[in-house]
Amino acid sequence: MALSTDDVRHVAKLARLALSDDEVEALRSQLSDILAYAEKVGEVVAADVPPTSHAYALSNVMRADEPTPSLSAQDALSTAPQAEDGRFQVPQIVGGE
Amino acid sequence: MSHLNAKSARGLTRMAATELRDVMASGEVSAREVTQAHLDRIAATDDRVQAFLKVLDTQALAHADDIDRRRAAGEPLGALAGVPLALKDILATKGIETTCSSKILETFRPPYDATVVQKLRAADVVVLGKTNMDEFAMGSSTENSAFQKTFNPWDLQRVPGGSSGGSSAAVAAFDAPLAIGTDTGGSIRQPAAFCGLVGVKPTYGLVSRYGLIAFASSLDQVGPLTRTVKDSALLLQAVAGYDPADSTSIPEAMPDVLTDLERGIEGLRIGVVREFMGDGMEPGVRARVDEALARLEKLGATLVDVTLPHAAYGVSAYYLIAPSEASSNLSRYDGVRYGLRVEGETAEEMMANTRAAGFGPEVKRRIMIGTYALSAGYYDAYYAQAQRVRTLIIRDFAQAYTHCDVIVSPTTPSTAFKVGEKSDDPLAMYLNDVYTIPSNLAGAPALSLPVGLDDLGLPVGLQVMAPILGEAVMFRVARALEADLGFDPTPRGAHALEGVQ
Numbered sequence: 204m205a206l207s208t209d210d211v212r213h214v215a216k217l218a219r220l221a222l223s224d225d226e227v228e229a230l231r232s233q234l235s236d237i238l239a240y241a242e243k244v245g246e247v248v249a250a251d252v253p254p255t256s257h258a259y260a261l262s263n264v265m266r267a268d269e270p271t272p273s274l275s276a277q278d279a280l281s282t283a284p285q286a287e288d289g290r291f292q293v294p295q296i297v298g299g300e
Numbered sequence: 301m302s303h304l305n306a307k308s309a310r311g312l313t314r315m316a317a318t319e320l321r322d323v324m325a326s327g328e329v330s331a332r333e334v335t336q337a338h339l340d341r342i343a344a345t346d347d348r349v350q351a352f353l354k355v356l357d358t359q360a361l362a363h364a365d366d367i368d369r370r371r372a373a374g375e376p377l378g379a380l381a382g383v384p385l386a387l388k389d390i391l392a393t394k395g396i397e398t399t400c401s402s403k404i405l406e407t408f409r410p411p412y413d414a415t416v417v418q419k420l421r422a423a424d425v426v427v428l429g430k431t432n433m434d435e436f437a438m439g440s441s442t443e444n445s446a447f448q449k450t451f452n453p454w455d456l457q458r459v460p461g462g463s464s465g466g467s468s469a470a471v472a473a474f475d476a477p478l479a480i481g482t483d484t485g486g487s488i489r490q491p492a493a494f495c496g497l498v499g500v501k502p503t504y505g506l507v508s509r510y511g512l513i514a515f516a517s518s519l520d521q522v523g524p525l526t527r528t529v530k531d532s533a534l535l536l537q538a539v540a541g542y543d544p545a546d547s548t549s550i551p552e553a554m555p556d557v558l559t560d561l562e563r564g565i566e567g568l569r570i571g572v573v574r575e576f577m578g579d580g581m582e583p584g585v586r587a588r589v590d591e592a593l594a595r596l597e598k599l600g601a602t603l604v605d606v607t608l609p610h611a612a613y614g615v616s617a618y619y620l621i622a623p624s625e626a627s628s629n630l631s632r633y634d635g636v637r638y639g640l641r642v643e644g645e646t647a648e649e650m651m652a653n654t655r656a657a658g659f660g661p662e663v664k665r666r667i668m669i670g671t672y673a674l675s676a677g678y679y680d681a682y683y684a685q686a687q688r689v690r691t692l693i694i695r696d697f698a699q700a701y702t703h704c705d706v707i708v709s710p711t712t713p714s715t716a717f718k719v720g721e722k723s724d725d726p727l728a729m730y731l732n733d734v735y736t737i738p739s740n741l742a743g744a745p746a747l748s749l750p751v752g753l754d755d756l757g758l759p760v761g762l763q764v765m766a767p768i769l770g771e772a773v774m775f776r777v778a779r780a781l782e783a784d785l786g787f788d789p790t791p792r793g794a795h796a797l798e799g800v801q
Contacts, residue, residue, distance in 0.1 A: 214671050215668065220668070244682075256687060257548065274412065284636070
């Protein structure tokens with residue numbers, strides 16, 4: 204799979220990564236090589252084989268719906284780059300028009 | 301080790317955890333003396349090895365003093381009381397920097413302890429410090445750390461393996477008898493092989509992942525790195541167990557790995573993977589692996605030829621599954637809740653700038669691969685197909701285990717390579733994991749143990765794989781071979797930490 208620089212920029216946008224032009228070019232070539240290798244999985248005829256997401260299958264791991272002590276808001280906010288009034292603070296998301 | 305004076309600092313740092321436990325229990329030496337001897341060793345060697353990101357002198361000595369006080373008072377002590385350990389910097393330690401060797405977490409001090417860290421504390425293991433690693437455990441050489449390179453004590457021009465390279469270098473340098481690593485595609489077993497150590501990836505779900513910074517959640521597993529098989533068994537027993545805080549933790553009890561440890565391997569059937577004994581490995585690796593196979597036969601086991609026909613697709617499947625899971629897991633580093641923030645005009649721009657400045661090249665590469673593999677139009681051809689291949693590899697193992705009790709192979713195709721040798725070729729680096737990845741995909745246990753040195757004097761590892769929860773027989777085989785080999789874990793040779801010995 205040979206990727207174009209536009210492909211790389213599109214994936215970088217999806218992944219929320221700001222890339223320099225040099226990084227885009229390096230990744231275009233490296234990702235093309237890596238994906239060409241990874242595409243070998245397509246050589247295996249496996250259309251009727253169920254996919255495995257976890258090797259040790261556990262389903263419906265439930266617990267009783269009872270409150271237990273957990274991290275305080277103060278502790279959770281202690282690691283935040285910016286916090287205000289007991290909340291994480293972020294740049295404006297919704298436009299002001 | 302009666303030839304060593306237990307009271308000498310050198311004597312203490314050469315001891316296995318089992319020996320240290322005994323000399324402390326008998327009152328011959330204190331936990332403080334043991335801790336101080338290892339801290340002194342770190343101070344004397346880590347400028348050259350650079351295994352540690354942070355040494356926790358004060359906390360370690362305070363814990364040791366507390367153990368000595370409780371022992372004197374006759375109070376109960378943990379199973380490994382006073383034994384020092386090096387902890388990979390991927391496990392959350394309350395109030396102590398937990399960086400994952402990434403700039404994005406450079407100042408992160410978690411508000412809680414990982415379950416593994418709680419269990420180490422309950423066992424009264426003394427944590428000496430946090431070790432260097434490939435950023436977010438992505439790598440096979442520890443060269444992807446954002447902070448420093450780590451050097452192999454057997455040859456300071458070579459890598460210690462990775463991603464748990466700080467942990468393996470620390471144990472090989474006699475900084476600690478025990479270390480904790482994590483293994484997603486070989487990150488415990490490969491550094492163990494490169495540093496002449498025992499390293500274990502347990503059954504998936506046996507050790508809690510709560511507080512383990514996630515890379516690929518369906519593959520990540522915590523395990524021990526030590527100089528002896530029994531030390532690994534004891535450390536695994538200390539950290540394993542069901543944890544309601546991890547929904548993938550398995551409810552079954554930890555297999556009893558100690559009772560039959562010395563039982564020998566008479567009558568066991570040991571599978572040798574046909575596909576792993578081909579042209580891919582270096583001659584020095586092949587020679588030591590062939591000798592180890594002959595020893596296993598001499599010890600009474602029967603060698604059986606087994607085949608894992610889909611293992612050849614393991615690396616391809618892994619490099620779709622692991623980056624896909626990583627791209628999802630690492631979306632949490634958005635400059636909002638913890639870690640680095642680089643400002644931007646909008647929230648989206650802030651996130652993109654933060655991630656650009658905070659992640660290194662390998663992490664960006666894997667996020668990009670994963671995002672691509674999961675994106676519209678490619679999901680079925682890449683991610684879903686890789687998961688189908690995963691099913692086929694699991695079926696291959698199941699078929700092979702109808703003919704044998706354990707399976708052996710080389711751990712790695714080569715011995716430790718030079719710093720910089722593979723760092724410009726991501727794909728060549730990925731192929732380091734060709735023998736180790738299938739066990740991660742299958743969720744099954746596997747360990748590496750040293751089986752001698754190649755012509756350059758570098759350690760060679762043999763991998764022993766077992767079915768899910770087959771740890772007891774896996775350790776038994778490793779112990780029998782270890783006892784027969786008598787491998788000396790002291791790094792030696794012209795470029796070793798302490799030169800020719």
